[in-house]
Each structure stands twice: as C-alpha cells, then as structure tokens.
C-alpha cells in the first residue's frame with residue numbers, strides 16, 4: 001500500500017480564497033496585529049508568511065516588532081492598546097517569547113474576543129466545556145484536513161502524540177467533540193509504539209524529528225504530522241518518518257506542505273470570525 005498524500009498546501013489555498021471572497025463582501029477590512037518580541041530566527045519567517053497571506057486576502061494586517069529588551073510590563077501595555085483599538089479584531093503574540101517575559105501573562109492579557117490564537121484560558125475552557133469560542137489554529141487546521149479528506153471520525157480511535165496547550169490538548173478536545181475515542185500520549189507514556197499502533201487516526205505533535213516509524217502504525221492509518229523540525233543540514237522534517245510510514249498508512253500529510261499552511265489559513269478564518277462577532281457582517 002502507499003498512502004494518499006493529504007495536500008495541506010492546496011486545502012489551505014482553497015480556504016484562503018473562500019475567506020478572501022467573504023472579506024471582499026464586508027464594509028471593512030478585518031484587522032490582524034501580530035506582536036513579535038526579539039529576534040527568534042524561526043519566528044521571522046512565520047510572521048512574514050502570516051502578514052503576506054493576510055494582506056493577500058484583504059485583511060488589514062500589521063506586525064508590531066518590539067526589541068528583545070522589552071519588559072513584560074511594556075508588552076502588556078502594547079497588548080492593552082491593541083485590545084482597546086476598535087480597528088483591531090485579532091491579536092497574535094508570536095511564541096516563543098524571550099525568557100524574561102511570562103508566556104501565560106502575555107496570553108492572559110489578550111482580550112478573549114480578539115484571541116485569534118485561541119490560547120487564552122477562557123477560550124481553552126470553552127473548548128474543554130464544548131462551548132463556542134476561538135479555537136487554536138493548528139488543531140482547527142487538522143480538523144479541516146480530516147474533513148476535506150472524508151475521514152470518518154465518529155467512533156474512530158484517535159491517538160494524539162503531545163499534550164501542549166497550543167497543539168496536543170486542543171487537538172484532543174476537537175477530536176473528542178467529533179466523537180473519536182481519544183488517547184493522549186506524551187513523554188511519560190509507557191508504550192508509545194503500542195499506543196500508536198491502536199490508532200485509526202494518528203496526530204503527531206511532539207517536536208522530535210521522524211520519531212514515528214513504520215512499525216509504530218497499523219496498515220491504513222490516517223497520519224497527521226504537525227511537527228516542524230529543522231535539521232542541522234537545513235532540511236525541514238516532521239515528527240513522522242514520512243517515506244517508510246507512507247508505505248504503510250492509508251493517508252498522510254507531508255512536511256512541508258501539510259499542517260503548516262493550514263495554521264495560517266485558520267488564523268485568517270479565526271480573524272474573520274472574530275471581526276464579524278465584533279462588528280457584524282454588513
């Protein structure tokens with residue numbers, strides 16, 4: 001068997017095109033502000049990609065780049081200004097932040113109604129409680145890929161590798177909400193390969209290059225690779241050993257060109273929804 005490749009790049013492009021049409025029909029441009037602190041090298045590329053995609057789809061997008069020496073109080077003041085600005089619908093504080101700044105403090109400072117990352121504890125709580133709210137972009141993008149691929153979720157055994165606040169936990173919540181039987185595995189899980197082999201749907205979000213091997217997966221499994229790992233030789237690989245796992249799986253997302261582009265498209269989707277909730281659609 002050789003797996004169907006789930007083309008996240010194409011699915012994301014189609015979603016961005018639909019969002020651009022909806023934005024064009026609005027009497028205003030949804031406002032997105034990305035706050036970047038310091039010079040984390042990977043962040044530069046992501047922040048530019050977000051800004052480019054947002055502008056191309058008709059959003060009012062801007063990046064606020066604060067110096068590495070910015071204090072937590074200064075960052076919170078910047079966020080408060082954006083919270084109060086009526087043309088700003090979505091605020092994203094790019095992670096990681098410099099170690100002097102508490103990530104939880106920055107996340108909690110964002111107005112939950114403008115929290116297009118879906119990281120604020122109020123939105124995380126809404127998701128856990130099954131209430132409507134802003135949902136983290138990467139897990140939302142994964143659900144979109146699964147829907148586009150026609151994967152049946154009800155009753156399926158889903159295994160999520162990783163339990164971070166930004167990917168693993170919200171991913172598990174969304175799959176549970178879609179009636180999967182969900183297992184969350186992590187660094188203290190006793191038998192990782194054994195847990196993975198039980199999966200009909202396997203979502204890998206651990207940040208360990210090519211950790212998931214062919215003998216970890218059952219034939220026909222749907223594999224979603226969230227990992228983005230830069231190797232010393234410059235290559236970008238996922239958390240899944242793509243070549244050997246694709247020989248066993250039923251479907252698989254590539255890296256690059258899988259979940260990454262969906263994250264950006266879903267950021268635009270969240271920003272549009274936040275804008276309509278604040279300002280209406282006409």
Ligand SMILES: NC(=O)C1=CN([C@@H]2O[C@H](COP(=O)(O)OP(=O)(O)OC[C@H]3O[C@@H](n4cnc5c(N)ncnc54)[C@H](OP(=O)(O)O)[C@@H]3O)[C@@H](O)[C@H]2O)C=CC1
Pocket residue numbers: 138161162163164165166167168185186187188192205206207208226227228229259260261263
């Ligand atoms: N495609 C995209 O748009 C995005 C991609 N990413 C990528 O996804 C990956 C995960 O990101 P993120 O969730 O932020 O990472 P974190 O480092 O916050 O979390 C990693 C999780 O994986 C678990 N883990 C780490 N090592 C192992 C191991 N050897 N065996 C089992 N479990 C392990 C950790 O367990 P424990 O809790 O026990 O420590 C933790 O729960 C990264 O590669 C990141 O770059 C992230 C965001 C967006």
Ligand SMILES: Nc1nc(=O)c2c([nH]1)NC[C@@H]1CN(c3ccc(C(=O)N[C@@H](CCC(=O)O)C(=O)O)cc3)C=[N+]21
Pocket residue numbers: 045046049092093094095096117137138228236255256257258259260261263264
């Ligand atoms: N507040 C916050 N929100 C985030 O959503 C957030 C963040 N901080 N910090 C960093 C991570 C990572 N992330 C990615 C987004 C897009 C790609 C992406 O588009 N990747 C492409 C290209 C990758 C490349 O060529 O470098 C791909 O996978 O095909 C990847 C990773 C968002 N993150």
